[in-house]
Amino acid sequence: MLSGPVAVVHRNALSPVVFPLPEMLRRCLLLCLLAVLALPASALAQGDGIVDKTLYKTGNSGRYLMGGEWLYRADPSGNGAQQGFATSTSRLGWTPVTVPNAWNAKDYSDASFAGGVGWYRKDFHLPSAAKALSWVVRFESVNYRSRVYLNGRLIGKNTGAYLPFEIRLPAGLLKRGGRNVLAVRVDDRRFPTDFPPSGLSTTGVPTGGWWNYGGILREVYLRKIDRVDFTNVAVLPDLPCGTCDAHVTYKATVRNYGDSAQRVRVTARLGARNVALGTLAVGAKRFATFTKRIAVKHPRVWSPDSPYLYDTSVGAAVGGRTLQTYTVRTGIRSIKVVDGHLMLNGKPLHFRGFGTHEDSLDKGFAIDDAQREQQIQWAREAGATLFRSHYPLHPYYYERLDELGMLAWTEVPVYSVKTKYLKQRLVRELAAKELASAVQTNINHPSIIVWSAGNELSARPGPVQGYYIQRAVKLAKSLDPTRPVGLAVAGYPSAGCQPEYKPLDVIGINEYFGWYSGPNGQIADRSLLSDYLDSVRQCYPDKAIVITETGAEANRDGPVEERGTYQFQQDFANYHFGVYATKPWLSGAIWWTLEEFAVRPNWEGGNPWPNSPIHQKGVITMSGVKKPAFFDLQRIYKGTKQYG
Template sequence: MPTPDLPRRRGLLAALLLTLAAFALLPSAASAASDVPNGKPLYQDGPSGRILMNGPWLFRLDQQEVGLSQHFQQQTSTAGWTGVKVPNAWNATDESLASFQGSVGWYRKDFRLPSGDKNLSWVVRFESVNYRSRVWLNGRPIGSNRGAYLPFEVRLPASVLKRNGTNRLVIRVENHRFAYDFPPAGLSIAGAPTGGWWNYGGLLREVYLRKVDRLDFSTVVVRPDLPCATCTASVLVRATVRNAGPGSVRARVTGHFGDKKLDLGTTVVPAGAFRTVGETIKVGSPKLWAPGSPNLYDVELDAAARPQGAGRAKTLQTYHLKSGIRSIKVVDGHLMLNGRQLNFRGVGMHEDDPKLGFAITNAIRDREVAEIRDLGATMVRSHYPLHPYTLEQFDRYGILDWSEIPVYSVKTDELKKKIVRQLAANELAENIHTNGNHPSIVVWSIGNELSSRPGAVQGSYISQAVRTAHTLDPSRPVGLAVAGYPAAGCQDEYGPLDVLGINEYFGWYPGPNGQVADRTALSSYLDSVHACYPNKGLVITETGAEANRDGPVEEKGTYAYQQDFVNYHFGVYATKPWLSGAIYWALEEFRVRPGWQGGNPRPNPPIHQKGLISFAGVKKPAWYDVQRIFKATQQLRARARHAGA
């Protein structure tokens, strides 16, 4: 047999080595030995001491739900576990009905602490876990959570934590969704799956290990108040600190807002207790934050332990954020930013990727922000709170955010349960606590497409939620997005709201009894909404048409139809000077649910194809129409007569 030539033999050897090297880089159970987390945070705002829990993780799917009976949380062997990277959506590429309906997965991280110092305590922060989670450390239960899209933290008990050995963190995640969840999911009367977007399971955003040296910032509030566009601003700076140490600490909180020094005060914090300190400062001739001029102020707070004698205080933790001075309010039925009328043009957004599902990276977030800016949009709406890095980018680039909690299409029979309304209000409060320092957020939205004919049940929820939001943050208006139908009429239950968002699809969906089938009825319908609510800020929160193919303009689902749709609808909006803005739904395509049609006679389930950019990343022809419309629109108008800031 002829001997292969030397170059070919070398080529085969090189290919083999490259293949082996590639496998070596993949996470595996064998390589999941304990490590010391050392990753940098993926976003800037927040306390010092955050360490990204990078490196190898372990995962195992538990479709039969035997993990608890077989004590997965106590296993020390890696048998049965597979190496993964976190963030992770275990069903990122599985578009089956079983995937959408949910399952149970287990995550495990074997790690060693970066320091064995006995004076330190440790916290694990989960940025988003979908949906129900239980947490163990070294086989002992230490916490649980329900919900997604907002972070939760678990303290690592000193009695369980190994300071100089390997710790085993285990999280059981269940992503079955029910009619009372946010968002709800289940089966329709006909047995079809229901739900607003794909039900990804897992540790969908990153996980951090937080080092705490006695004092820990629990919450930080930086809230500017701008009486008028040329007025001196007042800025409330308030911090709540917790003492995680064994004895009382005399704590002093100082820092700066821009070039102004802050001294929030000194307070004695007993072990395990919380104390709040604060200060209000004046900022003359402030540099205002707005689209086109997103001026930001650097804010830093230091929590120090101050001795009783003459010794120097020791800084134990620092909190950093960027703040923007601006006012947002409704005046005479119009949203006003710094005393100027908003007439924004924006897009909806869902975090989704063909390969990663919801567990996207900052590089993908940067791409989305670049697309938003290129489109000429100044507003973004999602059905849930976005990743903190995305919000920081909105702050940086002057992009407004309609911040909504996922109280999406919750049926009245579920909403009438007091516990469901309370959980929804709690979700709103947590969103405000978590994201309230971002100047880009201009509306707190309490939900989307509840019944368009609200009764006492929804009225009770609206009143409770608006009261909660105004109490926690009196500086921003509160809104709700509703499905727009002419027969809905005027609703007294919307009275407490500052802003009403209208989801309108005239000429796309037929609506109840064909009410919205004729697009020429759009103009008169919008006038009727304005007549019902002349003193509320009115916004188009959704509109759009599916498009996935070439074809005639008369045929739904074609690129030409989508182009004609956006030109007609945004043309109507331009004739309504009382509108405060309009949002196209959505920027990019995303997965919805098995069997999704979206009004398209030739759909591609489960993909929502109203997006201006396909799931593969290709801009559709309508992108350029929307871009032209958005860039030609004056989105921040001159100060209206008699309108305040």
Template sequence: MTSPRTLLTLLVAFAAAFAVTSPAAAQSGISKTGLGYETGPDNRLLLGGEWLFRLDKTGLGDVSGFQKQTTREGWAPTTVPNAWNATDTSVESMTGTIGWYRKDFKLPSASKRFSYVIRFESVNYRAKVWLNGKPVGGHTGAYLPWEVRLPAGYLKRDGTNRLVIRVDNRRYPTDFPPSGLTAAGTPTGGWWNYGGILREVYLRQIDRVDINSVIVRPELDCAACDAKVLVRATLRNYSDSPERVRATVNFGGKPMMLGSAIVGAKKFATFSRRITVRNPKLWEPGSPNLYTTRISVRGRGENALRVGWLVKTGIRSIKLQPDGTMLLNGKKLNYRGMGIHEDDPNLGFAIGSAQRRAIIAETKEIGATLLRSHYPLHPQLHELADEAGIMIWSEIPVYAVKTQYLKQAAVRQLAAKELEDNIVANQNHPSVIVWSIGNELSSRPGPVQGYYIARAVRQAKALDPTRPVGIAVAGYPSAGCQSEYGPVDVIGINEYFGWYPGPNGVIADRDSLSEYLDSVRACYPTKSVVVSEFGAEANRSGPVEEKGTFEFQQDFVRFHMGVYASKPWLGGAVYWALREFRVRPGWEGGNPRPNSPVHEKGLLRFGDSSKKPAWLDMQQAILQTQQLGPPVT
């Protein structure tokens, strides 16, 4: 029998849900359903439903007044997330162009006490935003969230508001990842240049005071120790008058006070405390225990404000021993992982929840315990990894940036912003075990790269002192020992011995791999050395000696995994990649019979996700590996 209190709670919840998804709101596609991910602020409303889109190949949309148009002429209906070139594999598609998005919506409340913010989870690459024909902000960069406040004077509180976004996905050598032209005139780039609003867009309704950011950071001295958890919430008062607020935190079902204060008009306030957790249930692969943490902020008096934030954290420690051994909860790590790109033949980068869940399921099926991408992953992928006990090597897309551009202050500043945004966005996920500051920069780093590495490591440690910082480098014996890598904790080696020839054929002979790995270990005896990439293309059956055959890929996997198994000091290895994905026009990838632009080193085929024969070889080798050892005493 339902108690009166429970019934009242259900009625209040139903009324609140109805208010959000009223006919007017539903018509505008504003909803609390289908949010894409669970954790974060409570006040997110998905801007779903119908959007409008048009291309602007001439780049004259601003002059033509696209941002102020009221008719639908020239605009086609679409939905967001959206990659406008998801099925276009032409050179022109890779080079990039300009597209415009338009969305009409009504505010969920006409009350002037509410402020509004638009949150974009990822737009590629340069964006400008207008509200009701007036510019309100912009952003440069992809793969990370950003927000634009909607000025109260521009909002129509009772009418229809029009949001317009101009997206320019043309890439330059100073971008992340950079792009240019080959001698043959084809565009370069590490992966396909999908243009558009590639992840969700939200309207955030702010009742005077907003929770600006939250940190829930576990501190664990030893696996058998009690844990300390730092909980920190920063508030921002959007209103024109001071607001008295009270903040509480509920950690794992235990409520406690976080703080109270009067937050001045347009000011910030920060509350923090350390919580002691006795006999904590630790998070690790195979036992991904999570603690639900809810931060609540309440005001006083009539129409008191209410705002909340949800975090699901895991208590675990990540430490390096003096010999570079990485320990998770005091246990030696020797992970086997999979590289991934968010890509789909029909959706491009704008994949959905079903594809993200499939990635996690495939990773667990093959036995891997880590995922690595060349850019920050979708928030839901992080949540799913947290729940599944899958670790994440979290990397910013500072990929193959030439030294002549890296020495530019503006480029380094943008890289620093990418690193900061990644840590702020993803630091509460226990799945993240490494912050990676770059991939395949010059294999002979000079002062410019050395300066960048030192600054980036300091920045990452200041923002999050609990995790190691890594970098992925091209594995060439001729590179030798490099002192510029001194500040990092983890050296990731992208090794393709026996697949690519490398400079002057230095990695053509796979039998040189073992000696090379030992030389890297000798160069960096105090660092965790891992293989951050290895792989071979396969798209057909044929002789084992012929590159590009399934048989060659099987033999390649068995050989490399066997070498790794012989290195007790190795911290981990990542196969590149779990799934096939698009790279660029003319892509060969070392395959004498390529299928451009698809990267075919993947163990699962592009489109139908069917398994190649090497899947079983990889799975068997992974299952024979002890990825998390016994406690180290």
């Protein structure tokens, strides 16, 4: 209670100066204090930046974006845990930031690329103080090794950079009516066994596939769970032909978070149609999977021409009350390899597309949906129908590609892992697990037409890579039998025919004939490209063949024969896509990349006048300026019948 005089201390005073407080002011202050104490938990959470909002639609209900202010501090010694960073409640030493955040954005030094340790902290109140609720924190992407603490206690760990992970907030640690402190230790130092690998070459030069941005690189959510939770939901279409009736299979796994068994009823939607998946008794802390296959007469088929999406959301109810909904919008379509060609709804694909990376001059990897949308619109402006990336993209991309009728080649960052490391059983198992996680995360997007198990492993695979390919394909098919599985490989004539590729449905060729010279100069002469592609077809007549990469660096005007000029890049694009046009068996071709991005220190990429570390094969600069080759590709892409 406030009564009597209040001590007001002047900053320079040696002792308090006491002033009598008028009765009216005392009452006002008391009412204000009582009003604050009476605020519901949801209002306190909103004050922390915890809002009922998501940056993409697919997924569980009950998600709250952990926006607003976060705190960050570097940990150059890596000993922050011993120094009390995980238990700190003071702001001293911490810098306010927002998340997503790449702590080394705009820093292109060797030390920045090599990586280090940093800490993030979020002080928050739960949106509801109800004791019956459980809470999970969901990280969309953290690079690379993370340790998560709640109120000073370690509650979970994760390794990886481009896929989401969730950690339950233990009820015994949560302060339901008070302030909680979430601390995250992030270590972005990479090793040769990571995905992608990084380290130093034998000459001490930093190696790696693209810039190593450290931090919480995508958004973070709190998830509210009222007794039951969907852990996995897959909605898989089966369309025998483009004009056939279809089937749709629902597979939903539910976890009971409660302390007693629950009878859980799961229902779904197929547009306006209700689908009952059944009722099961789910034991305390146990899981149950609900499966239902239904026939769909005269389906509206998803295609680039007409990307129709069905609401196929799934709900879980206990005692007649729906406790959680998992939002899914998917399309009924088929993607198969028939006689060595990718067929969408029974029609051949000849797609033209771009590679892409999430990167920006000011934010690094931690871009927002506005920049993602800009990339998509640039690709559409150029007439492209497909995106490929070296890692699973943010879900916003896939949702927009679904809506727009564009396609995606989705790959895991098992990139350029040396055979001596892939030889380790644990590395192979983790690589296959990476692919499985990518499939489970993005399985419901009709835009995804290929799951890729990696990129540019040894061009002459032996038993080690063969074992990985076999394991990865088998695992992906067990989770999703509706899509083909591929691999992107370096295109060298000396590689010959490789029996280790037998399990694959699709082979992506990264070809740079006339740009790089390759081992013993075998790809220096671009006139050899046509014969090389024919030899690939002869090796793999039953597999779909895609050009997954081609491109040339460009950063200046100059003669057409001078490497690195805009004019050379234009000529390169016209020549290569001209060759592709003579190969009707090619299922598609992708320019690498749409927009420039940061690669690694000392990058030159075959350009005699490089701008390290920027990868400048992109036809749009990092500042958003279109290069002349953009318009050449636009003419080529729009002049190509890409579907049907």
